[in-house]
Amino acid sequence: MTFLKSLLAGAALALATVPAHADLSDILSEGTIQIAVPENFPPFGSLGAEGEHVGYDVDVAKLIAEDLGVELELVPVTSKQRIPFLETDRVDLVISSMGANPERAKSIWFSSAYAPFYSGAFAASGVAVASAADLAGLKVGLTGGTLEDLELTDSAPEGTEIIRFGDNAATLAAFTSGQVDVLVTGNTVAAGLSADNPDLDMETKFIIKESPAFIGVKKGNFDLLQWVNVFILHKTLGGQLNDLSETWLGQPLPPLPAL
Template sequence: MNTFKASIKSGIKYAAAAVLGLVCLAQSVSADTLSDIRQRKKIVIAIDLGSPPFGMTDDKLQPYGSDVSAAKMLAKDLGVEMEIIQVTGPNRVPFLLTNKADIVIASFSITPERAKVINFSVPYSASESVVGAERSMQIKSLADLAGKRVGVVRGNLQDTLLTPIVPKGTILVRYDDDSTNAAALLSGQVDAIGTAKELVTTTARKNPGRNIETKFSVKVVPHGIGVRKEDTALLAWINSWVVTNMKNGNLAKSYEAAAGAPLPDLSQYLPK
């Protein structure tokens, strides 16, 4: 079993324990973030609002997207108000570790590297990492990236996935967020981008004259809610909440409403 699958299965076992009663056990701790959230009646959630369809802003600068919907549901079920703090791919972990946010719901792909410093909930969402470009660009596989400029978000999942596997001669150009990465493709600064399939679809829809399309898939990776290692009670509550809302279909509905496509099957990650 590779380290990625091992980390996911470890999370599943933790979730199962949560469903069976870990919530009560963890809440015996006298001081924890879950108690603090309930006492202040507000949860601070870090969301990437430059990563459609997971997080975006409308013409009135109001946040929306599948992650925003999930965050609203979570806060409502916890019985508290929600405050959004905006993050980008590279600063999701630092904002969590420096207590600027209680949790992170930001198309946060579960990776072994990140799992070393934070905990992830049971997967509540997922994205397919792809390479996207204009239809006229002759790209069908990794080999075709040789000699091409490919944009990625610095330190993000696609950067991690593509860096060790792109062919010699590929130039990876790193940007700070998904919006800038997509803009680089539209302006011709790069020949292609490594990003989530959902972002390619959104970019194509907003720019119909550019004929942006997915060229090939790199990997499908589940998303988890990020929580600090010491916040065991909070993680237990979130795991139980995710399992409930995956089984009743609420999270799948919010994803499909934002993405315009069904949520990838995550049943293998749920406790039996």
């Protein structure tokens, strides 16, 4: 009797841990898709004036749900949550201004690029910085767990004080308040900060890395990955992604790499 109960309990546990969406067919049959979008990373994703999520990534998520013919559940995430949420089946896709690199590719799959992005170092005009080698002795603010964090940790010289913040809003606040000398972030974030603070003395010092944004897909979901790549191709050729780039990023969609 005890053995039978153990078997039943084990079977129940196995059923409880089956992913809600194993691949594209499951999304279509269940009629919903969960997509991770940035929690506080304008213009890619943030809360709008009416309390709804808005931004480039949010609009791409909406287009995906529309083309699939399913209901969309937006799941706001921080940078550090993106891969874990995908690995644990909390979401089906991650559309959160995520760059692709070999380390991340050990854990998840990436689509072709869908949005332009570069990481740079920004500081006041009087700060003499032309490359990572000039950061020694300076306080550098960035958001922990981001591509900028990975790149700068490898390239910053000894004596650089890297201060990592939990989210993008805290990083920007640290720079505007003078807590850090140099802001390391994405070009669109820096542009938004300048637009919101017209009197802020800030200029681009150097580009750390060209890093277009890719959509994250859980390993093994091959049909979903293929569909997403066709979607990106279709929206690129049809001009929808260019329209989103003009609206949210203030620039035409440049040529982007395909995987």
